[in-house]
Amino acid sequence: MSSPTPAHCAPLHDDHARFQTDPQFGAAERDAVYRAIHTRRDVRGEFLPDPIPDEVLARVLTAAHHAPSVGFMQPWDFIVVRSREVRAKIHADFLAAHAEAEQMFDADKRATYRNLKLEGILESPVNICVTCDRSRHGPVVIGRTHIGAMDVYSAVCAVQNLWLAARAENLGVGWVSILHPPALRAALGIPQEIIPIAYLCIGYVRDFHARPELEAAGWIERMALPALLHFDGWQGAADEAGEGLLDAVRAQPSTLR
């Protein structure tokens, strides 16, 4: 199953045109992007074992690689993990970390926490570890001169691109962070100077949940966006323009609230 070069890429690669020749999104394209954003889910328990075709995974990884990055640093690497043996090591570490994590919550929440499905390391056919090379392109990076964590934030942008592209490919992704970093490093042979950013499980799914699973489980609800909007400063109240924006936010479909 080969796919043609996407139309929006062709002019750039063929003529090295300076500007995009077809820059405007139509309504259907816009809606497709929002659909990917709003229907993306963190997938844990719904994975199917079906293999992911190489060309599909290649598109998803290419999307990740086209994320924004500070100073165009592209600090990421992607470790594609298919080996059951390697995944089993990481899963064993998850079980240990998960048991420790349970004890960190208040006693009345422990039983709920214990019963949450929080990973699909063995059920998903592919795991991907996204890393950050903090020294890539040397010590001084445009945009990271005063806020050192910008390289890490850039690697997270790659994760989000991957997650959304995967959704558009009908692939589920689950981020697993209940792991001991030294164990993850050891299982994957990650050098000391490289930071593991995200351990992701990826695969086709039986279903995508309609809502975040933590919300459905009564753990935490989605917060109301108007309560998170500030105007001209943390303490700022909405003026007339602000009220207009708040009304527009409140008019968003109720299914998104």
Ligand SMILES: Cc1cc2c(cc1C)N(C[C@H](O)[C@H](O)[C@H](O)COP(=O)(O)O)c1[nH]c(=O)[nH]c(=O)c1N2
């Ligand atoms: C940095 C980071 C780390 C984690 C997560 C996310 C992010 C951004 N999430 C997924 C998280 O629980 C989920 O995104 C929210 O609950 C919202 O649900 P949806 O992603 O909208 O389905 C996550 N989920 C999980 O089951 N185990 C985990 O260890 C983690 N870790």
